[in-house]
Amino acid sequence: MPQTLTSTSMFTPCGFSPHLHTSKEGEQGGLIFQDGNLTSASLDALIQHLIPTTDYYPEKAYIFTFLLSSRLFIEPHELLSRVCHKCIEQQRLDDPVLDKARIRKFGPKILQLLTEWTETFPYDFQEERMIGHLKDMIHRIAPCDEAYWKKMNQLLQALNQKLATLSHGQEGIVKISTAVSDKLVAFKTKPPSIQREILSVCSDPYTLAQQLTHVELERLSHIGPEEFVQAFVHKDPLDGTKTCFSEQKKTSNLEAYVKWFNRLCYLVATEICMPAKKKQRAQVIEFFIDVARECFNIGNFNSLMAIISGMNMSPVSRLKKTWSKVKTAKFFILEHQMDPTGNFYNYRTALRGAAHRSLTAHSNREKIVIPFFSLLIKDIYFLNEGCANRLPNGHVNFEKFLELAKQVGEFITWKQVECPFEQDPNIIHYLHTAPIFTEDGLYLASYESESPENQTEKDRWKSLRSTILGKT
Numbered sequence: 001m002p003q004t005l006t007s008t009s010m011f012t013p014c015g016f017s018p019h020l021h022t023s024k025e026g027e028q029g030g031l032i033f034q035d036g037n038l039t040s041a042s043l044d045a046l047i048q049h050l051i052p053t054t055d056y057y058p059e060k061a062y063i064f065t066f067l068l069s070s071r072l073f074i075e076p077h078e079l080l081s082r083v084c085h086k087c088i089e090q091q092r093l094d095d096p097v098l099d100k101a102r103i104r105k106f107g108p109k110i111l112q113l114l115t116e117w118t119e120t121f122p123y124d125f126q127e128e129r130m131i132g133h134l135k136d137m138i139h140r141i142a143p144c145d146e147a148y149w150k151k152m153n154q155l156l157q158a159l160n161q162k163l164a165t166l167s168h169g170q171e172g173i174v175k176i177s178t179a180v181s182d183k184l185v186a187f188k189t190k191p192p193s194i195q196r197e198i199l200s201v202c203s204d205p206y207t208l209a210q211q212l213t214h215v216e217l218e219r220l221s222h223i224g225p226e227e228f229v230q231a232f233v234h235k236d237p238l239d240g241t242k243t244c245f246s247e248q249k250k251t252s253n254l255e256a257y258v259k260w261f262n263r264l265c266y267l268v269a270t271e272i273c274m275p276a277k278k279k280q281r282a283q284v285i286e287f288f289i290d291v292a293r294e295c296f297n298i299g300n301f302n303s304l305m306a307i308i309s310g311m312n313m314s315p316v317s318r319l320k321k322t323w324s325k326v327k328t329a330k331f332f333i334l335e336h337q338m339d340p341t342g343n344f345y346n347y348r349t350a351l352r353g354a355a356h357r358s359l360t361a362h363s364n365r366e367k368i369v370i371p372f373f374s375l376l377i378k379d380i381y382f383l384n385e386g387c388a389n390r391l392p393n394g395h396v397n398f399e400k401f402l403e404l405a406k407q408v409g410e411f412i413t414w415k416q417v418e419c420p421f422e423q424d425p426n427i428i429h430y431l432h433t434a435p436i437f438t439e440d441g442l443y444l445a446s447y448e449s450e451s452p453e454n455q456t457e458k459d460r461w462k463s464l465r466s467t468i469l470g471k472t
Contacts, residue, residue: 032395037402038062040395043073051086052109054102061405063116068225068408069401072389076124080117080133093140103144110137111151118159120412122166123224123250125159166222198271198284201430205290210421211428212264212295212303216370219257220415225408227254231377232384257373261306266436268310272319273437273445281449282325285311289331296334299354299368301347305338315439315446322450344375355410364420371411380407444468 030045031038041049050058050066070079088094091106114134117124124130138152202208231251268288275281288307295304310316311331317323337346354369361367387400437445447461 037399039399040391040397042394043070043396046070046396046398047079047082048086050113051083051090052106052113053090054105054109057109057112060116063113064120064225064409065398065401065405067117067121068229068405069396069398071226071229073396076121077127077129077133080130083113084133084137087137088140098144100144103141107141107145107148110141111148111155114138115155118155119162121224121226122159122162123226126163131156197274198267198430198434199287202424202427203287205287206294207424208291208427209294209298209300209303211424211431212291213298213300213368213370214419214421214423214428215260215431216300216302217368217415217417217419219253219260220370222253223257223415224250224253225412227251228377228380228408228411229404232381254377258377261302261373263436264303264306264431265310265313266442267431267434268307269313269316269442270434270436270445272311272316272322273442273449276449278322278325278449281319281322285316285322285326285331289326289328289334292334293330296337296350298365299357300370301338301351301354301372302370304334305372305374308334308338313442315442318446318453319450338372344372347372347375355414358414358417364418367417368419369414369417371414376407376411380404383407440464440468 029048031041031049033039038049046066047070050063052058067076070076074082087106087110091103092099093103114137118134125134134155135152138148142148142152198208202211227250231254272281272284272288275284288311292304292307295301295307312335337350338344339346351369351371358367358369383400383404388397389400391397443460444464447457447464452458452461
């Protein structure tokens with residue numbers, strides 16, 4: 001059923017690298033290690049571990065993990081402020097006469113940290129305060145090397161371009177969503193004279209599967225890794241005054257992607273329930289089965305699940321006479337692949353296979369992995385709910401955030417793949433704007449196609465005809 005709701009160098013060939021330190025077991029500088037891995041620390045110690053010095057730079061995996069999870073405890077602008085303040089203190093950047101030799105060693109490292117931050121979490125820098133801290137730090141080190149000015153301008157230019165691209169994409173998605181919602185009311189009944197159907201726009205299941213993959217990758221590209229954390233923000237028990245991001249729970253791209261899944265479910269159901277003739281409805285069902293199978297072959301599991309969910313909606317599944325005309329063997333195989341039994345064991349096996357193919361791929365076509373998004377969100381939710389953010393001694397439970405970063409980090413590599421298929425604007429436009437029925441509209445269309453079988457259905461049909469068609 002419908003849902004309710006960078007840098008790749010941090011990854012090893014086997015996935016995210018959890019080994020953030022080679023220290024022996026024990027405590028160093030407020031950081032607790034076990035089997036060579038950082039497991040917990042105070043927030044202050046973790047912030048200090050992020051800060052480069054003349055002879056130290058944090059591992060990429062640590063940078064990603066901490067920048068992702070730290071927003072549960074401290075807002076990004078406050079974190080960057082503290083990082084800059086500590087750098088000023090430790091490198092004595094307030095001294096009347098700067099130690100140029102020292103700063104020439106430190107400068108490239110702090111620039112690298114700021115670059116990684118802007119590349120992986122660009123949405124953080126939509127705030128003027130973030131840009132202010134960034135510029136202030138570079139202004140302090142620039143007198144020691146003129147090249148720092150050039151690097152700052154390059155960094156800001158790349159950041160502005162990325163934010164502009166993301167913003168443009170967001171605006172397009174919002175416009176599409178608004179247009180669709182406006183049409184919901186107007187097209188609750190069957191309008192055969194003005195309703196185009198999918199087969200008149202695209203009759204080739206392979207092509208439609210490829211265009212669905214275009215839509216999926218486009219929408220995925222706008223989701224920031226931080227949205228997975230911000231979706232489940234709770235009050236920090238050590239800060240009784242506020243919840244991080246309480247004023248601005250920035251998850252709009254994640255929510256828009258869930259809405260796309262729901263739209264595709266309803267579009268599939270609408271296309272099946274729309275035709276007046278049983279033979280045509282059966283043809284549409286078989287078409288979508290072929291589309292779903294090709295989505296599976298591509299590695300587009302989100303569209304696959306949306307199509308299966310649309311075909312399993314009650315207004316569609318009750319069309320027994322229609323289904324009797326369908327060759328259902330392929331459909332049952334696909335349903336088996338996405339069976340929720342064993343916590344989606346079959347799907348998870350297929351996903352691992354697609355992920356392995358992606359790691360050894362020689363082309364973008366083989367790199368495509370689009371996970372069933374609702375289940376990814378569910379996994380992250382249960383990881384978040386099942387483990388405390390802080391340990392009893394007040395330390396941050398960094399072991400938990402390593403696992404979180406592993407899941408989110410894998411998703412980031414998948415969403416960066418460029419779609420290898422040629423785009424068809426007409427099909428893409430149809431997928432986004434074709435009128436879809438509401439649930440009531442689907443039931444009415446279903447009853448109009450195949451008469452109600454019991455008194456409950458008859459009563460509902462009569463009620464829907466009255467409310468939607470104005471008939472008795």
